[in-house]
Amino acid sequence: MTDMTAPANEAFGLSRSVRRAEDPRLLTGGGAYVDDTAPLGALHAVVLRSSVAHAQITVDASQAHEADGVALVLTGADVEAADIVNHLSTTVAENRDGSRAADPKRPLLAVGRVRFVGEAIAFVVADTIERARDAAEMIEVDYEELDVKLDVAGGGAVVHEEAPDNIVYDYGKGDEEATEAALASAHRVVELTVDDNRIICASLEPRGVWAQMEEGRLHVCVNGQGVWGPKGTLATALKMKKSDVRVTNPDVGGGFGMKAMSYPEMILTAYAARTLDTPVRWMADRSESMLSDNAGRDLVCHAKLGFDADNRLIAYRMDNVANMGAYNSGYAQHIQSELFSKVMPGCYDVQACFMTSKGIFTNTTQVDAYRGAGRPEAIYVLERAMDFAARELGVDRFELRRKCFIQPDQFPYESAMGETYDVGDFPRVLNRAMAEADVAGFEARRADSAAQGKLRGLGLCYYIESILGNPSESAEIEFTDDGRVTLYVGTQSNGQGHETVYKQFLSEDLGIPPDMIDVVQGDSDRIATGGGTGGSRSVTTQGTANKAASAKVIEKFAPFVADLLEVDTAEFDGTAFRADGSNRVVTVLEAAAEARAAGKTELLKTRETTTLPGRSYPNGAHLCEVEIDPDTGHLAVVKYTVVDDFGNLMNPMLAEGQVHGGVVQGIGQAVSEHVVYDETGQLLTASFMDYGMPRAVQVPMIAFYSEPVPSTANVLGMKGCGEAGTVGAMAAVGNAALDALWDRGLRRVDMPFTPSRVWAMLQQDAGAIAAE
The missing domain is CATH 3.30.365.10 (Aldehyde oxidase/xanthine dehydrogenase, molybdopterin binding domain)
Structure with missing residues (x-):
């Protein structure tokens, strides 16, 4: 027992910017990351991957079985013959007509056919990584190549018999009849189509796993985003009791949604460890990850906005077509459909809303969740369309948003998509952002840029997030x-x-x-x-x-x-x-x-x-300024300001760090990141030599401010902040680029704003843009 003293934790409690204990x-x-923690003496696994995007295959692994140091070789035929489930589980959407979406099974190892470059064909386990690689190279694969499907139109080369037209799902939500009627009666209708380019998640630590038997139980260590999903997956796939499976996550070097679902390598490593009764480890290298990790985004969206005579938004229809890649990933069917719908109307008081989403199979790597998972995509098209609409209507873009905002006295607010926004004060947040970003001084900065031969643009995105x-x-x-x-x-x-x-x-x-x-x-x-x-x-x-x-x-x-x-x-x-x-x-x-x-x-x-009784809805305003060199097409993000409503902040410094990271990922997609396949389905951006990861020189200091309205959906008044930076960044950059290029006669500008693409835009060379 002690005498009464001042609180020992006075400087460490909540709402304080405490430095990270980690x-x-x-x-x-x-x-202690997964590759650091593998048991001593663990065998090494290597995956042989397809070098062809679409083909019938015949596999001969006989030489690999006899190679020095090899303990196990698995092909698709071996997995089929084993007493395990040879496919990954997925969640399936419901089509507009009430039927279930297409659900072809993704095998752990290809059986008879490969559908994307990088698909796993064989799994080799040996006493050293070098011997495992050598043995994998001994496996003979005969490819009978098939036509390749790469576009997101229906039809073309069939990827799966279960989807003969390559349409995975056909989703719809909202009131189509009311929306069409409101659009028909609108004083003005504005339409815009935008591309949302595919990206590679590229976490600092690639995927990895090790497994071993411990007193009759299976222990699997995987660098994922939770342990109970993998535990259930392993128990089902290996036909084991859940109580006989232990899953651990060590330190994890980035996930971003990509590590939230299970992959074949985890199950194969666990099966090998159980079969051989010895520890087995697998760790991807960078190019292997870029070939096989779930990609993100990759969709085309068409927005149609209806305004009344007072420029109030009265109707919104959005139709998107999403590239699913060659297989359904764990949550892929729900990303651009259900999760997109959560924030489809954004922060605007519009009740006549309808959206559709079609997923398309292609001979590319599968697509799934990436930081924000559907919500950045929804906000991107809406905020690009709102900015475009302000120009078409001849009104101030800030005032248009203010006029259309859900007002503070309307909360709690039931959106047209059935989401109950608990609290918000969008006008207040926007006003603070305009002040902090010095919007009033922008025209002077634009004139200074013009004097140097540069085109300067200011972009706004007002986002809302749905915590999932x-x-x-x-x-x-x-x-x-x-x-x-x-x-x-x-x-x-x-x-x-x-x-x-x-x-x-x-x-x-x-x-x-x-x-x-x-x-x-x-x-x-x-x-x-x-x-x-x-x-x-x-x-x-x-x-x-x-x-x-x-x-x-x-x-x-x-x-x-x-x-x-x-x-x-x-x-x-x-x-x-x-x-x-x-x-x-x-x-x-x-x-x-x-x-x-x-x-x-x-x-x-x-x-x-x-x-929790309900979701929280973080929201905020992103203001971005860019400069474009018209001679080279180089676009630089030169000023960036964020004002967020995250409710009560538990650690303001860490919240700011999350925003910085999210904004950088959004800037990366907008300015330099872009997955490119050639006409045969070969990935041309499979290394950091070719894939444009954002660099420090591409990112200015990011000003962050908090303007909180505490949530009523939890006792602490908090709102999640991990993905918000990405949700707001893409449209802010895109709108800034449009602002800079508008006076040059450009009306559609799409990410990524690489120098060659921006230069081609300035030349109004659609062919060059498409080729790039």
């Missing part, structure tokens, strides 16, 4: 024998700073010094359930569960501490238990030590599960 470990080489994922989450707080506290969480950090923020929660709620808290994540044996990380859900769902668990700890300990103090009741003031009439205080750690000594072990572990 960084000393990660920045000094102390990270499982609304339920659990937290467990354990007081350990060494006097420390362990917090078990169901989310999985991919670099976001979860360890720091979760320590802030416990330090704030229980008065525990942060250096006495250990955060445990990513272990299906140590944590009963969890939703993993994705859809910006972590801080809201896990934060709510953490707070509930902390409150339960106080509730459980209060009677025990009252007995210690020999009083009727003891109250917790945020740092310690106190009682009237006593000058002694008991911290939570001291109470736990007393409980252990008294044999009250039931007090030492507390687990709570909470479910």
Whole structure:
């Protein structure tokens, strides 16, 4: 017991910009990533991948079986003959007519046919990586090439018999009749088509996995975004009891949605470890990842906006066609359909809305979630269309948005897509953004650029996000024998700073010094359930569960501490238990030590599960300025300002960091990132020599400001922030490019704004743009 003192955690609680607790470990080489943690002596696996986009194949692996050091060789025929499920599971959308979308199965290893360059054909396990590679090269694959399907029109070479016209799904949502009627009666109708180019996720750490048997159970370590999805996938594929499978996630170097789903290599590595009863490891190299990781975006959107005589938005129709690649990935059918629909109307008060989405199979790598997953795509087309509409209507783009905004007194607001936006003050956020970005001074900056022969443009995007994922989450707080506290969480950090923020929660709620808290994540044996990380859900769902668990700890300990103090009741003031009439205080750690000594072990572990009543809807304004050199087509992002409404911020510095990262990924897609296939389906951008990852010199200082309206969907008033930067960035850059090029007579400008494409736009050379 201690005397009354000032709170030890005064500088560490919530809403403070605390430095990341993870960084000393990660920045000094102390990270434990999947390739660092593989068991000593583990065998090495290599995947032989297709060099052809579409072909019938015959595989002869006889020489590989006999190669030095080889322990196992698997082909599609071997997997078919084994007692495992030879396909990945997917979720399937519902078509407009009520039927189920096409659901051809993606095999773990190709059987008789390959459908994209990079598809897995064989899996080789040997005692060294060099021997595994040598053996893979001994496998003979005879390709009988077929016609290749690359465009997103229906028809063409058939990728799957289950979809003879290559249409995967035909989705619709909203009131088509009311929307068409409103468009017909509109004073003005504005239409715009935009391309949303394919990108490669390119996480800092490529995908990897290792597996081994441990006392009759299978342990699989994978660098994913959660452990319970892979646990279920492995149990199903390998026909095992879930209780016999343990999945762990170590440190993970970036996920961005791409690592949220299962891939063939995880199952094959686990099968090999079980079959050989020895540890097996697989780690992708960079080009292998670029060939086989799920890609992102890749769709064409057509928007039709109807305005009344007062320029109010009264109708919105959007139709998109999305490239699915060669197979359905885990969540792919829902990205540009259902998830897109969540924010399809954006921040505007428009109730006559309708959207359609068609997915198309092509002979390219599969497409799935990438930072934002459908919501950046929805905001991109809407905000590009709103900017274009302002020009066509001859009105100020800022004023047009203000006129069409959902107003603060309209919340909670039921959108035309059935989403209940809980709170918001869009005009206030926009006003702050215009002030911070010095919109009033832009014309002077444009004139300065013009004097230097440059074209300067200002672009606005006002976005809204819908936080997705499982609304339920659990937290467990354990007081350990060494006097420390362990917090078990169901989310999985991919670099976001979860360890720091979760320590802030416990330090704030229980008065525990942060250096006495250990955060445990990513272990299906140590944590009963969890939703993993994705859809910006972590801080809201896990934060709510953490707070509930902390409150339960106080509730459980209060009677025990009252007995210690020999009083009727003891109250917790945020740092310690106190009682009237006593000058002694008991911290939570001291109470736990007393409980252990008294044999009250039931007090030492507390687990709570909470479910959020609704989603949160972060929103904000992005203002971007670009300069274009008309002689070279080079576009530079020279000024960038963000004002976000994330509700209450748990750690403002980390929130700003998330915004910076998201904006850079959006700028990357808008300015330089672009997946290119040739006419035979060969990936031409399979290395960083050819694929334009954003560099520091392409990105200005990003100004970030917070203008919060606390959410009513969780007790902490928080709104997720992990994907918001990307949601707003693409349209801000795109609109800035249009602004810069408008006076040159250009009316349609599409990402990516590479120098060759922008130069071709300035020459109004459609053929050169398409070829690039």
